[in-house]
Amino acid sequence: MTTTAVNSYKALTDDSAIALARTLDFFPEGAKLESQEIGDGNLNYVFRITDSESGKGLIIKQALPYAKVVGESWPLTLKRATIEANALRKHGEFVPGLVPVVYATDANLALTVMEDLSHLTIAREGLIRGEAYPNLSKDIGEYLAKTLFQTSDFALHPFEKKRLAAEFSNPELCKITEDLVFTDPFFDFETNDFEPELRAEVEAIWNNGPLKLEAAKLKKSFLTDAEALLHGDLHTGSIFASDTETKVIDSEFAFYGPIGFDVGLFLANLIAQAVTREGEKREVVLHHIEQTWNVFSSNFSELWEQQGIEAFKDTAGYKEFVLEKIFQDAIGFAGCELIRRTIGLAHVKDLDSIEELERRIALKKQVLQTGEALILKRKELPSIAAVVALVEEQSR
Numbered sequence: 001m002t003t004t005a006v007n008s009y010k011a012l013t014d015d016s017a018i019a020l021a022r023t024l025d026f027f028p029e030g031a032k033l034e035s036q037e038i039g040d041g042n043l044n045y046v047f048r049i050t051d052s053e054s055g056k057g058l059i060i061k062q063a064l065p066y067a068k069v070v071g072e073s074w075p076l077t078l079k080r081a082t083i084e085a086n087a088l089r090k091h092g093e094f095v096p097g098l099v100p101v102v103y104a105t106d107a108n109l110a111l112t113v114m115e116d117l118s119h120l121t122i123a124r125e126g127l128i129r130g131e132a133y134p135n136l137s138k139d140i141g142e143y144l145a146k147t148l149f150q151t152s153d154f155a156l157h158p159f160e161k162k163r164l165a166a167e168f169s170n171p172e173l174c175k176i177t178e179d180l181v182f183t184d185p186f187f188d189f190e191t192n193d194f195e196p197e198l199r200a201e202v203e204a205i206w207n208n209g210p211l212k213l214e215a216a217k218l219k220k221s222f223l224t225d226a227e228a229l230l231h232g233d234l235h236t237g238s239i240f241a242s243d244t245e246t247k248v249i250d251s252e253f254a255f256y257g258p259i260g261f262d263v264g265l266f267l268a269n270l271i272a273q274a275v276t277r278e279g280e281k282r283e284v285v286l287h288h289i290e291q292t293w294n295v296f297s298s299n300f301s302e303l304w305e306q307q308g309i310e311a312f313k314d315t316a317g318y319k320e321f322v323l324e325k326i327f328q329d330a331i332g333f334a335g336c337e338l339i340r341r342t343i344g345l346a347h348v349k350d351l352d353s354i355e356e357l358e359r360r361i362a363l364k365k366q367v368l369q370t371g372e373a374l375i376l377k378r379k380e381l382p383s384i385a386a387v388v389a390l391v392e393e394q395s396r
């Protein structure tokens with residue numbers, strides 16, 4: 001059910017969200033509906049509409065014409081709602097169990113109406129509370145392999161791949177990532193945000209020529225390597241989880257980019273969680289880091305063998321070359337994400353919620369060092385086990 005009425009843009013209120021929900025063929029006529037705005041992200045409104053008798057609910061996500069976290073001084077395209085809904089649907093073709101169902105969209109109102117996942121927890125929140133989420137890395141490894149392989153030139157006719165790349169052209173949201181992940185943290189720019197206790201480490205980054213050169217190369221890859229339809233912002237706050245289920249949401253940053261970007265962002269957010277833990281609880285997250293790559297690469301390899309359409313697919317060494325490039329990109333992108341989540345505009349709660357200043361600063365210094373090492377050593381690290389060993393080494 002896609003809404004067809006021609007509406008001009010207006011921000012929803014609880015009342016208009018309920019009125020809109022009534023027009024969808026979802027709730028019984030006369031149902032007692034309640035609305036709550038539950039958005040906790042940086043950009044959009046999210047209304048949860050529930051039938052107070054049955055408890056049944058749906059989600060209406062609305063993009064604002066600006067970035068919510070900054071306000072009207074940062075205008076932002078409403079087209080991101082269409083990108084998000086279309087990316088959820090496209091990825092859902094390959095991993096139907098790992099994304100929410102999209103029930104309806106309205107491009108003019110910048111709305112996506114989707115499955116209510118409130119029985120799950122945002123993975124970042126659960127991980128901060130010490131949850132293990134036993135299926136998380138297996139599911140995300142599979143999500144990454146299937147969505148990225150199936151939207152790449154290795155699986156699609158070149159006309160279809162280029163049609164999709166044009167459909168998912170997303171310059172304004174890409175610009176946010178180009179600035180906030182790849183540029184601003186490496187310069188003395190106003191958007192950066194860090195504790196005064198980190199100033200010496202931050203200035204060392206701004207003055208580190210070899211590090212900046214590698215960050216520039218990674219930015220170039222992000223700008224130019226149109227390899228597959230990415231999620232574009234795959235952090236643990238974009239994933240709902242429980243012990244048995246995993247669902248990826250919030251794909252408004254989707255575009256055709258380097259496969260390693262989605263992989264690297266997820267790994268970085270696991271690393272930012274791992275460093276906050278000790279003992280067995282840390283081992284759980286370190287295992288997720290290894291398993292994500294292992295499941296991704298074995299699924300990707302299997303898809304290559306069984307469904308690949310590339311003429312060179314059986315040429316000795318080509319698959320290994322492709323996987324090695326993805327691995328090195330992923331490790332470098334993970335390094336950039338770790339740095340930006342520590343000193344850039346948008347931080348992660350895993351680190352920021354540590355109340356004791358001394359511990360928070362010590363862990364942030366460690367994360368910065370890990371980020372730098374991942375960027376600089378990405379071509380020397382032979383395996384995901386070596387990446388985990390590097391994370392461990394930085395903790396000592």
Ligand SMILES: Nc1ncnc2c1ncn2[C@@H]1O[C@H](COP(=O)(O)OP(=O)(O)O)[C@@H](O)[C@H]1O
Pocket residue numbers: 038039040041042043044045046059061100114115116117118122237238249250252
């Ligand atoms: N399908 C859903 N079911 C239940 N809650 C949701 C759903 N989608 C989003 N939310 C809630 O809204 C919050 C913000 O959603 P998100 O898509 O991350 O917004 P933003 O684009 O602003 O980051 C999520 O952290 C979650 O709490």
Ligand SMILES: CSC[C@H]1O[C@H](OP(=O)(O)O)[C@H](O)[C@@H]1O
Pocket residue numbers: 040041042043067069176177180233237238250345346
């Ligand atoms: C001003 S956008 C900052 C930051 O927010 C986005 O994340 P989310 O929408 O999940 O909160 C994205 O990571 C951007 O880099």
